[in-house]
Amino acid sequence: MSETENPAPPAAAPILELNQVAVTARRDPATPVIGQIDWCVRPGEFWVIGGMHGSGKSDFMAMLAGLSRPHRGSYRLFGGEMSGTTGEELLAGRRRLGLVFDNGGRIFNHLTVAENIALPARYHQQMPPEEITARVQVLLDATELGSWAHQTPGGISRNWRQRVGLARALALQPEVLLLDNPLAGLDPRHVRWWMDFVARLAAGDALTGGRPVTLIATTDDLRPWRKAGRQFATLHDGSWHTIGPMPAVGNDTTPMLRELLVTETGE
Amino acid sequence: MPVPRSLVRFIGRKLLELIRTVQGLGAFALITLGVFFSKFNVAREVIRPMIVTQITRAGLKPLGMVLFLAAALGLVVIGQMVSLFTRLGANEYLGLVMVTTVVRELGPLLTALLVLSRVGTANVIELGTARALGEIEALEALGIDPVHYLVVPRVIGMALGIFSLTVYLILGALASGYLWAFLQDVPLRPGDYVRQLAGALHGLDFIILALKTCGFGAIIAIVTCYHGLARPLRLEEVAGATIRAVAQSVILCVFLDAFFILIYLLA
Numbered sequence: 001m002s003e004t005e006n007p008a009p010p011a012a013a014p015i016l017e018l019n020q021v022a023v024t025a026r027r028d029p030a031t032p033v034i035g036q037i038d039w040c041v042r043p044g045e046f047w048v049i050g051g052m053h054g055s056g057k058s059d060f061m062a063m064l065a066g067l068s069r070p071h072r073g074s075y076r077l078f079g080g081e082m083s084g085t086t087g088e089e090l091l092a093g094r095r096r097l098g099l100v101f102d103n104g105g106r107i108f109n110h111l112t113v114a115e116n117i118a119l120p121a122r123y124h125q126q127m128p129p130e131e132i133t134a135r136v137q138v139l140l141d142a143t144e145l146g147s148w149a150h151q152t153p154g155g156i157s158r159n160w161r162q163r164v165g166l167a168r169a170l171a172l173q174p175e176v177l178l179l180d181n182p183l184a185g186l187d188p189r190h191v192r193w194w195m196d197f198v199a200r201l202a203a204g205d206a207l208t209g210g211r212p213v214t215l216i217a218t219t220d221d222l223r224p225w226r227k228a229g230r231q232f233a234t235l236h237d238g239s240w241h242t243i244g245p246m247p248a249v250g251n252d253t254t255p256m257l258r259e260l261l262v263t264e265t266g267e
Numbered sequence: 268m269p270v271p272r273s274l275v276r277f278i279g280r281k282l283l284e285l286i287r288t289v290q291g292l293g294a295f296a297l298i299t300l301g302v303f304f305s306k307f308n309v310a311r312e313v314i315r316p317m318i319v320t321q322i323t324r325a326g327l328k329p330l331g332m333v334l335f336l337a338a339a340l341g342l343v344v345i346g347q348m349v350s351l352f353t354r355l356g357a358n359e360y361l362g363l364v365m366v367t368t369v370v371r372e373l374g375p376l377l378t379a380l381l382v383l384s385r386v387g388t389a390n391v392i393e394l395g396t397a398r399a400l401g402e403i404e405a406l407e408a409l410g411i412d413p414v415h416y417l418v419v420p421r422v423i424g425m426a427l428g429i430f431s432l433t434v435y436l437i438l439g440a441l442a443s444g445y446l447w448a449f450l451q452d453v454p455l456r457p458g459d460y461v462r463q464l465a466g467a468l469h470g471l472d473f474i475i476l477a478l479k480t481c482g483f484g485a486i487i488a489i490v491t492c493y494h495g496l497a498r499p500l501r502l503e504e505v506a507g508a509t510i511r512a513v514a515q516s517v518i519l520c521v522f523l524d525a526f527f528i529l530i531y532l533l534a
Contacts, residue, residue: 067404106404108402119409172409
């Protein structure tokens with residue numbers, strides 16, 4: 001059969017596309033921390049971006065989430081140019097994208113765990129309170145946070161605060177989920193839980209309406225993330241380096257990548 | 268004698284700082300006003316309870332302190348004036364003195380200072396800490412406008428709170444003023460005292476009282492929120508921001524007061 005009779009399915013349009021983008025530090029928008037990124041992410045992909053402390057991972061994630069602008073270049077999210085977008089268009093883009101912050105998830109200290117998770121839905125969606133309560137309960141159950149539902153974040157450990165950040169990011173059923181170094185400082189048991197949970201999200205879970213979520217995670221330790229079907233890239237010395245799928249990681253001899261993969265025992 | 272260059276530099280630096288602060292405060296006030304009107308109907312189920320919380324915080328919780336201050340004010344004004352007026356045979360002016368000092372000047376200003384010290388400082392600390400911990404960025408990532416969610420309820424709450432507290436303070440001071448006069452055997456019947464007060468009050472007093480107290484509340488809320496929110500803060504910078512916010516709030520409230528005195532003089 002010829003190719004014209006049975007064409008290969010066209011690649012889905014990119015959800016997220018960066019052309020010659022330079023990323024700046026949030027504290028100092030005049031200083032680029034990452035030189036040039038050419039990258040595109042298609043629906044359902046799972047990207048893991050490795051980088052040492054201070055490599056600009058959080059600044060990069062903030063830019064992807066629309067919290068800062070690219071220093072130069074073009075950043076398109078869901079087909080719309082984000083570089084010059086302001087106001088409602090920008091907010092609309094942010095609502096389709098969830099961000100889990102590093103270092104305890106930056107959850108709101110004046111609200112309880114349940115109120116933190118409910119806030120995005122209460123603010124953006126005209127839903128009856130019972131429906132919001134039901135959705136929050138589903139997220140609390142999925143993240144095993146039920147026991148802490150009515151506590152303020154000050155009373156719970158970092159392991160669980162990070163999960164509150166995850167549940168809050170999932171409240172609006174985002175199409176893209178950004179995870180900024182989510183495993184940093186977590187106990188091994190919680191790391192395993194996160195790995196299982198993101199695998200569920202990547203495959204499509206009822207929490208996100210059954211469709212696979214496009215995932216982008218940053219990390220300073222690539223080991224837990226090594227799995228077939230994921231794509232890898234690194235940030236080092238202000239440069240972006242696309243590696244590709246899992247087999248390419250094994251073949252890549254970049255010293256920094258070896259460092260991100262090496263175990264404490266040197267395995 | 269030539270002026271030392273260091274002095275010129277110092278004055279120049281201070282002047283530039285003043286211009287930048289005025290510009291920043293003005294821009295922040297305009298943004299808040301814009302958000303208030305453009306998002307009047309957005310997320311009312313979230314914003315309304317927050318407004319109620321802020322009204323309770325600024326207008327109800329300091330009530331005990333305000334009533335204590337009212338009693339003290341009645342004592343200070345009447346206690347001091349009565350002996351003087353008795354000697355001069357001018358007791359018929361007690362009502363006029365109370366209206367001029369308590370209703371027009373001291374009542375609104377003292378209430379504003381009380382609310383500034385109790386609620387305004389807490390505003391800067393809360394918002395500054397939230398900013399330093401990245402919670403404001405987390406709000407933006409969820410597509411929630413921090414000015415709408417955090418500033419608008421505080422401005423409305425503080426404006427209405429100071430207005431209502433001032434009314435309580437004035438009523439309390441007028442009552443305690445009569446009590447002190449009664450204790451000093453001043454030959455003044457309650458009916459005469461009330462007639463004196465009513466005779467000294469004009470329609471303009473009620474209008475200016477409302478405008479002035481709401482103006483004080485708006486100024487304190489805008490200045491304290493500006494210092495807590497508008498610029499990136501580190502935790503160690505929050506104390507400095509609080510001190511600056513208090514000083515600038517006092518100065519701006521005095522300027523507004525002077526403006527209303529001019530209106531009285533021209534009326």
